[in-house]
Amino acid sequence: MTAALPVICAALGDPTRWEILTRLGEGPMSASALARVLPVSRQAIGKHLEVLREVGLVESEQRGREVVHLAVGARLGALARELDRIGRSWETRLLRIKEVAERPGPHTRGASG
Amino acid sequence: MTAALPVICAALGDPTRWEILTRLGEGPMSASALARVLPVSRQAIGKHLEVLREVGLVESEQRGREVVHLAVGARLGALARELDRIGRSWETRLLRIKEVAERPGPHTRGASG
DNA sequence: CCCATGTGCAATCGTTGAGTTGCATTTCGA
């Protein structure tokens, strides 16, 4: 679980996977059902589902003859929190830099380059 | 809306770009400076920076002879909010489905687990 | 001025990954 952030983002980076996730967010579906409404083959869908399951964005469950898949919102929420935290840290650093740059410092320049 | 969500996620999906972003989150750097600390050529860095700038994750500024780049935390925060919203919608749908499934209907099949 | 540094553009190469086709297997329903 808890795959590295770039890996999860890469999983979200493919437009077809995004389409799949959108459908699975509306309700559970099988790979064959997805292949009927999306312009790709069932096998391609299956590969995408495996990628999504690897990073925890999708959970699968065997229901009789078919396997139904469902989007996991909690994992996406966790990713969102991570990204938000990182974004805030970037802004904090930026504020520090600006603060130092605009500070009417006596003579803090020159030696740090 | 600057760039579609999958596009931004794809930009975040590459490990090298993630490294670049991490460095640029600590402070502004030029492409050459990044190439000195990362195991890739300056040209490769330049291409990654262009991708990151396209989706608004990096801003660039000409400072004399060199161009310094900086990570934009606000854009990452916006992405995080979008992902969080989507994740919550998925969970909401899931709750609805479970609710319907557990509702005592005309002929409820005892499916547990 | 002259050289070192920094940048941009173009061509190229190897790998990755998305997508397809084919086949064997399993399972539900008539």
Next chain:
DNA sequence: TCGAAATGCAACTCAACGATTGCACATGGG
């Protein structure tokens, strides 16, 4: 039982992408 539907695995094609090299141009410092 028999067929239709769903799945999994494997081999293959092909375009996109990451990365490199080479070259030309601009700029700042000694």
